[in-house]
Each structure stands twice: as structure tokens, then as C-alpha cells.
Amino acid sequence: MNDFSVEAKGLTKYFGDFKAVDDVSLTVPTGSIYGVLGPNGAGKTTSLRMTLGIIDPDEGTSRVFGERPQAVRHRIGYLPEERGLYPGMKAREAIAFMGALRGLDWSEGRRRAATFMTELGLERVIDEKIRKMSKGMAQMIQLIGSIVHAPDLIVLDEPFSGLDPVNQERLEMLVRRERDRGATILFSTHVMAHAERLCDRLAIIARSQRRFEGTVDDARSLLPMQVRYTPRADADAAAIAALLPAGAEPRGDSWFFPIEDADVEPLLARITGSGLGVAGLSITRPALHDAFVHIVRQVDASFDADASTDAVEEALA
Numbered sequence: 047m048n049d050f051s052v053e054a055k056g057l058t059k060y061f062g063d064f065k066a067v068d069d070v071s072l073t074v075p076t077g078s079i080y081g082v083l084g085p086n087g088a089g090k091t092t093s094l095r096m097t098l099g100i101i102d103p104d105e106g107t108s109r110v111f112g113e114r115p116q117a118v119r120h121r122i123g124y125l126p127e128e129r130g131l132y133p134g135m136k137a138r139e140a141i142a143f144m145g146a147l148r149g150l151d152w153s154e155g156r157r158r159a160a161t162f163m164t165e166l167g168l169e170r171v172i173d174e175k176i177r178k179m180s181k182g183m184a185q186m187i188q189l190i191g192s193i194v195h196a197p198d199l200i201v202l203d204e205p206f207s208g209l210d211p212v213n214q215e216r217l218e219m220l221v222r223r224e225r226d227r228g229a230t231i232l233f234s235t236h237v238m239a240h241a242e243r244l245c246d247r248l249a250i251i252a253r254s255q256r257r258f259e260g261t262v263d264d265a266r267s268l269l270p271m272q273v274r275y276t277p278r279a280d281a282d283a284a285a286i287a288a289l290l291p292a293g294a295e296p297r298g299d300s301w302f303f304p305i306e307d308a309d310v311e312p313l314l315a316r317i318t319g320s321g322l323g324v325a326g327l328s329i330t331r332p333a334l335h336d337a338f339v340h341i342v343r344q345v346d347a348s349f350d351a352d353a354s355t356d357a358v359e360e361a362l363a
């Protein structure tokens with residue numbers, strides 16, 4: 047068995063003169079949930095489409111299960127960014143139809159559709175026509191349709207967008223369930239909370255390039271932990287400031303500052319020995335959201351710096 051279901055290397059795509067994707071590689075371990083994160087327009091959809099062989103890269107290659115993606119289409123389930131089902135079809139038929147397009151027997155598709163929908167608590171709309179459904183509900187039906195043939199690789203482009211919190215939770219459950227069945231899941235999102243809960247690994251794409259690859263914890267470790275320390279109410283402010291690192295900010299009755307991992311224990315010892323007391327203390331890793339914003343801002347800043355250098359050079363020319 048191949049350890050990696052997806053091995054896309056050096057994917058590059060131009061639209062006219064614009065390099066929408068620049069040397070992006072995605073290596074997705076078999077049986078994992080893998081997130082492709084990035085701001086709007088970063089190049090996520092284009093990268094996924096090249097990975098699946100839907101559009102050709104200008105440079106780079108993609109292998110799915112060690113083969114050209116077109117050769118293993120029947121083993122892939124794909125929810126594209128553009129949504130759409132036949133409005134006249136009932137939910138159960140729409141799901142069976144999508145399964146049939148991937149070679150699943152129609153009656154088996156109808157049976158699985160009912161099972162999926164019942165398990166997800168959607169049984170009341172099994173025989174409802176798509177045109178009568180809300181957009182979010184139709185999206186859930188399309189999602190089920192894209193995995194009803196039990197694919198080995200599931201690729202979902204922004205699957206959470208447009209879903210209410212209940213359906214978002216259903217989708218998270220579905221993704222975990224499919225992974226537990228043995229499928230590999232690759233999805234794009236800019237909603238960090240889902241990625242944080244679901245992903246075994248993730249890539250962050252910003253301004254056309256991959257800027258990070260690793261686990262959620264790897265990403266969170268890019269930033270120092272954050273301390274919130276509340277001394278005893280009668281503690282002397284000057285003594286507190288002398289105890290804490292420069293840059294510690296007082297807000298209300300607490301002090302806030304970042305701390306490197308190696309400095310945590312010395313800080314605890316200093317606080318204990320200070321006699322300033324502890325009315326509250328928390329030391330927490332920043333969330334994935336913070337790491338994402340940090341990475342994207344750094345990339346944006348380097349672009350802005352380049353742009354201003356260009357402007358100066360142009361002005362001097």
C-alpha cells in the first residue's frame with residue numbers, strides 16, 4: 047500500500063500573466079484528514095483542481111494512488127467549489143444519480159442515500175425535491191452524493207461554507223466517519239476552527255505559494271505561548287513590573303505577555319518566590335487562527351514591502 051494517497055509536486059498555474067499557483071506541493075498521507083488553508087484568492091481551488099487532473103498544471107505533476115488522477119477517477123469523491131444538482135430530483139435520487147456516475151448500482155445508491163441521511167438526521171428531506179431545499183441543505187445532499195460510492199480519496203472544496211452550525215457539525219462527523227472507514231480526506235477551507243478540530247496535517251497557501259506544511263500543533267508552535275497573570279489584589283505594581291518580562295501589558299487586574307516554552311518554569315519559580323501571590327494564571331498556546339493570521343500577514347507584509355520598493359524604484363527611474 048502506498049503511504050501517500052496524493053503526491054502533487056511543484057504545481058504551477060498561470061492565468062494570463064498572473065501566477066495563480068506557484069510551485070505548490072501537497073503530499074497527503076493515506077488515511078489522514080488534510081486541510082488546505084488560505085485566504086480568498088490564495089490558490090486553493092486551482093491547486094485542488096490540478097491535483098485531481100481537472101485542469102492541467104503549467105508545471106509540476108500530480109499522482110493519486112501512485113497514478114495519473116484521471117486513471118483513478120472512480121476511487122475519488124469530489125465536491126467542487128461550484129455547487130449544483132438537478133433541481134427536479136428528489137434528494138435520494140440525486141445522491142443515487144451521483145453514485146451512478148461513479149459506477150455505483152442505482153438501487154444500492156438509493157439504499158446508501160437513505161442510510162447516510164438517516165444517520166445524519168436528514169431523513170425528513172429524503173424525498174424532498176432539490177428545488178424546494180435551502181442552499182445549505184442542497185449542499186449537504188451534494189456532499190453525500192460525492193461520497194456515496196465509498197471513494198478512497200475524498201476532496202472537498204470549501205465544504206463548510208454556506209452551512210449552518212448544525213450542518214457544519216454533521217459534516218465534521220461525516221468527515222471523521224469517512225476517515226475511520228479508511229478514506230483519505232483532503233479539503234480546503236478558510237474557517238480555522240474546523241481545520242483545528244479535524245486536520246491531521248495541513249498546508250497554508252497564501253499569495254499563490256505554500257507557506258506552511260505540518261500538523262496543527264506545528265502551526266500553533268510558530269507563535270510563543272501567551273500568559274495571563276493576575277497577582278493578589280494588594281500586590282505592588284512596581285514589584286510586579288520588575289518580576290515580569292519587559293513588554294508585559296497590564297489590562298484590568300491582569301498582566302499579559304508572550305513566553306517561550308523554555309521560560310515557563312523559571313517564570314513560575316519567580317512568581318512563587320516573589321510573594322505577589324496568584325489570583326489567576328493561564329499559559330496557553332495560540333490557536334490555529336492566530337498562527338494562520340501571523341503567516342498570512344508576514345507574506346502580505348513582504349509583498350507590500352516589495353510593492354513600495356517597486357514604487358520607489360519606478361519613481362527614481
Ligand SMILES: Nc1ncnc2c1ncn2[C@@H]1O[C@H](COP(=O)(O)OP(=O)(O)OP(=O)(O)O)[C@@H](O)[C@H]1O
Pocket residue numbers: 061066084085086087088089090091092093127236
Ligand atoms: N479561470 C480563471 N481565470 C483567471 N483567473 C483565475 C481563474 N481561476 C482562478 N483565477 C484567479 O486565481 C487566483 C486563485 O484562485 P483560486 O480560486 O484558486 O483561489 P482560492 O484560494 O480557492 O480562493 P477562494 O477562497 O476565494 O475560493 C485568484 O486570484 C483568482 O481570481
